[in-house]
Amino acid sequence: MKALVISDIGKAEFTSVEPARPGPGDVVLKVRTVGLCGSDLNTFRGLNPLAKLPRIPGHEIGGTIVETGADVPADFAPGRSAIVVPYTSCGKCASCRKRRTNACQFNATLGVQRDGGMSERLVVPHEKLILNDRLPARHLSLVEPLSVGFHAVARGSVAAGDTVVVLGGGMIGVGAMLGAIQRGARVIAVEVSEAKRQLLLDFGVAAVVNPLRVDQLEAVRELTGGDGADVAIEAVGLPETFVAAVDMAGFAGRVVFVGYAKKDVSFNTSLFNLKELDMFGSRNATRADFGAVIGFVEANPAISDKLISRVFPWDEAEGSFEFWEANRNETLKVMVEFPDE
Structure with missing residues (x-):
């Protein structure tokens, strides 16, 4: 064989x-x-x-x-x-x-x-x-990789009307974007590849922020009326994107980490308390996530x-x-x- x-x-x-x-x-x-x-x-x-x-x-x-x-x-x-x-x-x-x-x-x-x-x-x-x-x-x-993104959305309890920032336009990040959009959320993508911009917009993303071209934190503030994200989902796995997810989350927001950084990450931990953030790890996917994705892909x-x-x-x-x-x-x-x- x-x-x-x-x-x-x-x-x-x-x-x-x-x-x-x-x-x-x-x-x-x-x-x-x-x-x-x-x-x-x-x-x-x-x-x-x-x-x-x-x-x-x-x-x-x-x-x-x-x-x-x-x-x-x-x-x-x-x-x-x-x-x-x-x-x-x-x-x-x-x-x-x-x-x-x-x-x-x-x-x-x-x-x-x-x-x-x-x-x-x-x-x-x-x-x-x-x-x-x-x-x-x-x-x-396609079901398994999309399920990992859908699981991150479930971990963040994304709901209709939420503004969700997803850092990373790879397959896991796109899965999180699609899962959040399906729940009725407004999604802002943070992605460095200009080649993916139109594709993400075609998927229903409200805006794409390229951190190589603009101040990403200021751009998210402008796109959220100064409030920041209700949910920030990190799907890259770099120390700087871990920090950015915390920075982009608004007061009383939620942060979900899907990627994992290969190096130590240094946070301004006062933001954890001042914003009273809910912070979640997200790993793999559940049978319920697989089922949700199967329904999405079929439709x-x-x-x-x-x-x-x-x-x-x-x-x-x-x-x-x-x-x-x-x-x-x-x-x-x-x-x-x-x-x-």
Whole structure:
């Protein structure tokens, strides 16, 4: 069986792996599409501390069931399409005991802490699949990354009438923008890529602030009548964007951190108290987030198509990471598509 492996920093190549065999409770998926995530790109660049090389990347996976093991419910029949929930949960840590399994202390995400979906077949426990025969294959792989943004919106309790500032116009940030807009919020995007400006406006964003061209804090103040954001969502992962999210949040506002900075962050902590901010971390996504995104993608196929910047056929997948690295400012989602049999 053929798989794509990141074998060394800056090197992705095809390799042969053992054929997929299901155990009790497992299904075998024929992988149809895999979206590349920023974590995959960072693994390729040698900047992902959670991934050890060599690693088969990929956790944004859509596929078709081709085989089932013992004790798999009849609903998970060969021929059915499915979305993979790529996280694990131990069931014993504090997060799991609180039923927040998306934040399991010992989570191992496909393609990050363990080999992922960039292979012709993938064995998955049936309970980690969401069956969906309505979405096209490419849209199946959009659900997981959008769900992470939708989860951040849920963490921030975004409501109709809120003004939400989202820092970062990558796929996670765009997911937060779309999730906030769907809830009736007014969204301001903070994004350095001018190539993405019109696309974000087409998605329904009210304004796009480029911090390389204007004073971003002053621009947000002007766009909010001096109040600042009701909710600020950080989806970049740099120390300066962490600080900016706190600065942009208004008094009695909420701040949600989705990215994580690789260096220490220095805050003016008086703003935490003076503004009486509610501050939240946001990790992965829940089944409820997946369900909300599936409804959104099904209802908005044209927007879903626009999220996909480039599709590589499976036999050209070795070049997908180099393409994304060279075209980061213009790229939302790079996807690998496997041939039909």
